[in-house]
Amino acid sequence: MSLWRWTVTEDAPLAWQHCAVTIGNFDAVHRGHQLLAARTRFWADRLPGPALALTFDPPPHQVLFPGSERPPLTTLEERAACLEDAGVDHLIVLQTTRELLSWEAEEFFQKVLVQQLRAKALVEGRDFRFGRQRRGDVILLEQWCRQAGCHFEVVPPVLHEGVPISSSRVRQAVEQGQVELARLLLGRPYSVAGQVVVGARRGQSLGFPTANLDGIRTLLPADGVYAVRVSEDRFHRRETTAGLPQKGTFAATANPDKAESNNRPPLFPRLGAAHIGPNPTFGEHLRKLEVHLLDFQGDLYGQSLRVEFLARLRETRRFHSPEELKEQLQRDITAVRQWQEPAEKSM
Numbered sequence: 001m002s003l004w005r006w007t008v009t010e011d012a013p014l015a016w017q018h019c020a021v022t023i024g025n026f027d028a029v030h031r032g033h034q035l036l037a038a039r040t041r042f043w044a045d046r047l048p049g050p051a052l053a054l055t056f057d058p059p060p061h062q063v064l065f066p067g068s069e070r071p072p073l074t075t076l077e078e079r080a081a082c083l084e085d086a087g088v089d090h091l092i093v094l095q096t097t098r099e100l101l102s103w104e105a106e107e108f109f110q111k112v113l114v115q116q117l118r119a120k121a122l123v124e125g126r127d128f129r130f131g132r133q134r135r136g137d138v139i140l141l142e143q144w145c146r147q148a149g150c151h152f153e154v155v156p157p158v159l160h161e162g163v164p165i166s167s168s169r170v171r172q173a174v175e176q177g178q179v180e181l182a183r184l185l186l187g188r189p190y191s192v193a194g195q196v197v198v199g200a201r202r203g204q205s206l207g208f209p210t211a212n213l214d215g216i217r218t219l220l221p222a223d224g225v226y227a228v229r230v231s232e233d234r235f236h237r238r239e240t241t242a243g244l245p246q247k248g249t250f251a252a253t254a255n256p257d258k259a260e261s262n263n264r265p266p267l268f269p270r271l272g273a274a275h276i277g278p279n280p281t282f283g284e285h286l287r288k289l290e291v292h293l294l295d296f297q298g299d300l301y302g303q304s305l306r307v308e309f310l311a312r313l314r315e316t317r318r319f320h321s322p323e324e325l326k327e328q329l330q331r332d333i334t335a336v337r338q339w340q341e342p343a344e345k346s347m
């Protein structure tokens with residue numbers, strides 16, 4: 001993964017020059033964004049420079065409208081990794097300031113794309129807008145690129161059921177718990193990552209221990225119960241566990257590397273039953289994400305886990321007794337076991 005922070009007052013590294021570039025927020029890195037990345041790769045393969053994706057942080061909308069902050073669909077690290085998987089070499093994160101946002105489109109084009117990056121190819125979607133009051137569009141870009149000797153490709157929208165895929169469509173699907181739809185729009189399951197922290201310690205006594213995830217920086221799906229796939233999070237793997245709760249005492253200590261070297265099946269990825277929401281059965285109102293890993297016993301405290309949402313199973317309910325909740329949890333786990341990977345065509 002290659003993620004670079006850049007302010008336009010600094011000179012861009014020479015290695016970025018003569019690049020192919022695509023500009024956008026790329027919040028979801030959905031299938032439309034992936035096509036832009038692939039076309040940027042296509043052009044870069046014919047140029048001396050790299051394939052760059054240029055994005056803004058904080059999101060321009062938040063700078064223009066303070067108070068409109070909302071959790072993103074991907075962190076910048078995840079965005080860089082997904083864009084890299086789709087073909088770009090580097091994600092360049094431009095520091096968004098009010099000054100930058102006041103630049104006319106042509107000023108941005110000349111300063112950033114021509115003078116700094118000496119871009120040789122630009123790839124955008126049909127509805128791309130940029131610059132002060134979003135006055136720059138593909139018609140103007142076509143003209144400016146021709147004058148600057150830069151290829152310009154307009155990529156048609158990628159559709160799902162006849163409607164263009166967009167970050168807001170993904171956001172809506174996630175907010176409504178439609179994780180199967182989110183997967184179709186993204187071309188991969190929607191996922192979040194966090195660190196396992198100590199909870200109320202009820203799970204063990206119920207017979208269904210759950211890893212409670214903290215520090216999640218992206219949008220959580222709607223409250224409910226989901227079939228999930230859990231893996232070690234590749235972005236937070238090296239984070240220190242200092243300050244995290246003491247390890248509990250359990251039958252076995254989970255160590256993915258050790259498990260593999262003992263010829264046991266690898267610990268991750270592994271299916272799980274996840275619950276998002278409060279615990280109404282126990283009168284708890286705090287909203288959290290917790291996961292019970294199937295066929296696993298061990299200590300996960302302090303680990304960074306990624307949870308991919310595969311299917312929505314049901315809504316959160318208040319049960320009359322812990323026994324009733326346990327019976328339901330057993331049914332949830334059976335439903336997770338019965339979950340089947342969708343056929344490639346419907347993905």
Ligand SMILES: Cc1cc2nc3c(=O)[nH]c(=O)nc-3n(C[C@H](O)[C@H](O)[C@H](O)COP(=O)(O)O)c2cc1C
Nearest residue numbers: 199200201202203210273275279280281292316317
């Ligand atoms: C798959 C799954 C489904 C759950 N569904 C519900 C539910 O519908 N209602 C509820 O009150 N708690 C539900 N829970 C949460 C349990 O109450 C919770 O795991 C238990 O209180 C343990 O909390 P602890 O990890 O803080 O000890 C669910 C947990 C899991 C793993």
Ligand SMILES: Nc1ncnc2c1ncn2[C@@H]1O[C@H](COP(=O)(O)OP(=O)(O)O)[C@@H](O)[C@H]1O
Nearest residue numbers: 198199200201203204209210211293298300301
């Ligand atoms: N199958 C499992 N799925 C999830 N966590 C497990 C499992 N087996 C053991 N654990 C461990 O047990 C802890 C959860 O136990 P629990 O009693 O629910 O305590 P807490 O309230 O602290 O989450 C997890 O954080 C993890 O370290």
